[in-house]
Amino acid sequence: xxxxxxxxxxxxxxxxxxxxxxxxxxxxxxxxxxxxxxxxxxxxxxxxxxxxxxxxxxxxxxxxxxxxxxxxxxxxxxxxxxxxxxxxxxxxxxxxxxxxxxxxxxxxxxxxxxxxxxxxxxxxxxxxxxxxxxxxxxxxxxxxxxxxxxxxxxxxxxxxxxxxxxxxxxxxxxxxxxxxxxxxxxxxxxxxxxxxxxxxxxxxxxxxxxxxxxxxxxxxxxxxxxxxxxxxxxxxxxxxxxxxxxxxxxxxxxxxxxxxxxxxxxxxxxxxxxxxxxxxxxxxxxxxxxxxxxxxxxxxxxxxxxxxxxxxxxxxxxxxxxxxxxxxxxxxxxxxxxxxxxxxxxxxxxxxxxxxxxxxxxxxxxxxxxxxxxxxxxxxxxxxxxxxxxxxxxxxxxxxxxxxxxxxxxxxxxxxxxxxxxxxxxxxxxxxxxxxxxxxxxxxxxxxxxxxxxxxxxxxxxx
Ligand code: HEM
Numbered sequence: 001x002x003x004x005x006x007x008x009x010x011x012x013x014x015x016x017x018x019x020x021x022x023x024x025x026x027x028x029x030x031x032x033x034x035x036x037x038x039x040x041x042x043x044x045x046x047x048x049x050x051x052x053x054x055x056x057x058x059x060x061x062x063x064x065x066x067x068x069x070x071x072x073x074x075x076x077x078x079x080x081x082x083x084x085x086x087x088x089x090x091x092x093x094x095x096x097x098x099x100x101x102x103x104x105x106x107x108x109x110x111x112x113x114x115x116x117x118x119x120x121x122x123x124x125x126x127x128x129x130x131x132x133x134x135x136x137x138x139x140x141x142x143x144x145x146x147x148x149x150x151x152x153x154x155x156x157x158x159x160x161x162x163x164x165x166x167x168x169x170x171x172x173x174x175x176x177x178x179x180x181x182x183x184x185x186x187x188x189x190x191x192x193x194x195x196x197x198x199x200x201x202x203x204x205x206x207x208x209x210x211x212x213x214x215x216x217x218x219x220x221x222x223x224x225x226x227x228x229x230x231x232x233x234x235x236x237x238x239x240x241x242x243x244x245x246x247x248x249x250x251x252x253x254x255x256x257x258x259x260x261x262x263x264x265x266x267x268x269x270x271x272x273x274x275x276x277x278x279x280x281x282x283x284x285x286x287x288x289x290x291x292x293x294x295x296x297x298x299x300x301x302x303x304x305x306x307x308x309x310x311x312x313x314x315x316x317x318x319x320x321x322x323x324x325x326x327x328x329x330x331x332x333x334x335x336x337x338x339x340x341x342x343x344x345x346x347x348x349x350x351x352x353x354x355x356x357x358x359x360x361x362x363x364x365x366x367x368x369x370x371x372x373x374x375x376x377x378x379x380x381x382x383x384x385x386x387x388x389x390x391x392x393x394x395x396x397x398x399x400x401x402x403x404x405x406x407x408x409x410x411x412x413x414x415x416x417x418x419x420x421x422x423x424x425x426x427x428x429x430x431x432x433x434x435x436x437x438x439x440x441x442x443x444x445x446x447x448x449x450x451x452x453x454x455x456x457x458x459x460x461x462x463x
């Protein structure tokens with residue numbers, strides 16, 4: 001028998017079986033006739049990743065401010081534009097800068113794509129920071145969400161590293177000297193500083209090997225880490241039964257309450273947030289170009305030489321503390337404190353209440369005001385009045401300019417903690433939150449000072 005004849009007969013047989021099936025189960029025939037367009041395809045696709053229904057309460061915009069979703073959109077915009085940039089960029093010191101110029105001047109929409117990548121990366125840092133604050137202030141770090149808090153911190157670090165490794169790639173003066181400053185700081189790491197610095201720079205100085213390693217880390221390793229961590233992050237949100245349930249300060253913990261279908265209730269909101277965000281970035285990128293200074297010149301350092309803006313808080317600290325403390329001890333203490341937040345024993349859990357309680361709100365404000373007043377005063381006193389090294393002569397500067405000022409600050413923070421806890425008859429959670437606000441405000445002010453109030457030779461100056 002010829003193959004076509006055989007196919008024909010198989011088709012006929014199948015059609016006969018189908019017709020018999022339809023006569024026994026008429027519902028099957030009706031289902032087959034239903035039109036299944038792109039809408040059905042997308043709905044099924046979405047429901048592979050999202051639950052069928054979500055509690056109506058968690059749809060309130062003021063619970064999340066759409067920040068986690070915005071971070072996801074920005075990550076995908078970065079992956080998309082990053083892939084396009086790879087077609088034009090050449091990761092070699094002799095060619096990198098010129099390839100960026102060519103991209104901007106000769107490639108269709110090249111400048112726009114670079115702008116979108118640049119602004120999305122910077123905005124991602126801001127959005128992730130705000131998302132981190134909203135998670136903290138709604139108490140969404142309490143069990144069962146404690147691991148997601150840790151995954152989130154991992155994501156935060158990965159996003160920071162992605163920004164940092166990308167900073168070098170244009171190979172202009174800004175990039176070269178900012179990365180020189182940051183990797184130079186590694187020297188102060190105890191015992192292994194020189195080795196770690198040599199390893200990260202892939203040599204004694206920043207050069208071709210540094211650029212090619214940063215390129216590989218930026219375009220392959222870190223994107224893979226972000227995608228894996230994001231997958232874990234969303235899985236933990238599902239495992240926790242969805243988002244934290246919002247409630248008022250005097251409300252008892254609510255049950256899951258009424259649920260509504262994810263499509264269209266949640267998806268529509270997410271699409272609106274995504275479209276508005278994309279429109280803003282596109283408009284911004286049309287009008288504002290990503291910076292590009294002169295080609296890197298290892299023999300000519302700008303004055304002042306500043307780290308990328310998101311590390312300026314640490315560079316500012318470097319002006320006040322021994323490098324070992326500014327760059328290792330204090331960041332380690334910050335990380336330790338952040339990881340510990342969900343594991344402190346709180347007598348009562350207030351997950352879902354913004355700022356813990358009404359008193360918590362007032363105390364958070366006290367923390368913010370105290371941080372805003374104390375930090376500039378501390379900077380001015382250290383700049384013009386106190387020289388710990390001269391005041392405590394004969395001891396290593398790591399003690400006079402590290403242990404002593406840090407001990408003073410921690411003792412002050414402890415005094416502030418005990419005093420306000422007693423004065424407001426506050427719970428542990430309210431007081432921990434106040435101290436958190438105090439230090440976050442202090443760090444923001446250090447960053448702002450470093451970016452705008454430091455001039456030539458890093459002296460204090462008006463912007
Ligand atoms: C690239 C970085 C990040 C992305 C893409 C991301 C994305 C998201 C999304 C989409 C959600 C659910 C909706 C929402 O809250 O808006 C979420 C929830 C959550 N995120 Fe993130 N996040 C990131 C970083 C962080 C950071 C830095 C932390 C904190 C250290 C964190 C902790 C959490 C927690 C605990 C939840 C559950 C909140 C709840 O149940 O209400 N995330 N994240």
